[in-house]
Amino acid sequence: GQQVMQIPQYQHVQEGEDFTTYCNSSTTLSNIQWYKQRPGGHPVFLIQLVKSGEVKKQKRLTFQFGEAKKNSSLHITATQTTDVGTYFCAANTGNQFYFGTGTSLTVIP
Amino acid sequence: SAVISQKPSRDICQRGTSLTIQCQVDSQVTMMFWYRQQPGQSLTLIATANQGSEATYESGFVIDKFPISRPNLTFSTLTVSNMSPEDSSIYLCSVGSDSGNTIYFGEGSWLTVV
Numbered sequence: 525g526q527q528v529m530q531i532p533q534y535q536h537v538q539e540g541e542d543f544t545t546y547c548n549s550s551t552t553l554s555n556i557q558w559y560k561q562r563p564g565g566h567p568v569f570l571i572q573l574v575k576s577g578e579v580k581k582q583k584r585l586t587f588q589f590g591e592a593k594k595n596s597s598l599h600i601t602a603t604q605t606t607d608v609g610t611y612f613c614a615a616n617t618g619n620q621f622y623f624g625t626g627t628s629l630t631v632i633p
Numbered sequence: 634s635a636v637i638s639q640k641p642s643r644d645i646c647q648r649g650t651s652l653t654i655q656c657q658v659d660s661q662v663t664m665m666f667w668y669r670q671q672p673g674q675s676l677t678l679i680a681t682a683n684q685g686s687e688a689t690y691e692s693g694f695v696i697d698k699f700p701i702s703r704p705n706l707t708f709s710t711l712t713v714s715n716m717s718p719e720d721s722s723i724y725l726c727s728v729g730s731d732s733g734n735t736i737y738f739g740e741g742s743w744l745t746v747v
Binding site: 555557565566567568569572574612614616619620621622623624625626 | 666740
């Protein structure tokens with residue numbers, strides 16, 4: 525299946541600090557999705573990026589798709605305790621979806 | 634998005650036994666998938682549940698260990714057979730969106746094998 529790597533694996537930030545997670549693929553992706561999984565919960569779809577260089581925003585979250593469509597990033601401005609969880613990127617090959625390794629975010633109040 | 638119900642939500646199982654997880658969707662969907670998430674790990678695709686035919690398994694997963702049924706477009710089951718402690722995981726049912734570009738998850742079945 526598709527190999528998608530994410531860094532960092534873990535991130536601890538003080539509340540109010542910014543946070544970024546990066547997703548990298550060795551192959552060109554047709555699109556990429558981002559999901560958030562709260563502790564004890566299931567993954568929840570956040571957004572999909574399709575176009576080269578695309579940037580989308582959801583309040584304090586900014587998602588970017590690389591020009592070569594091989595990497596993507598999620599940036600959170602001024603983190604809050606509600607941002608705690610694991611963030612996954614996912615790529616689909618045909619109808620199958622393959623998930624990145626995930627970045628676990630801890631926000632220290 | 635579809636409402637996806639899984640049961641059981643949580644179970645503790647004895648080594649060597651088998652458990653069947655059910656996934657019910659509130660609307661007809663074409664694509665259904667089963668994922669496994671081991672503690673602290675990412676999600677790994679087990680198989681695509683095909684309606685009316687055998688499931689398509691990913692590398693490392695076999696039908697004898699994870700038999701899957703998909704009798705119609707709203708329901709699927711995953712059986713974890715002859716369980717060992719290594720099978721302790723969250724098992725997640727998911728469905729593809731109409732566009733095929735995103736997937737949505739059930740709340741998962743948390744299995745602990747002792």
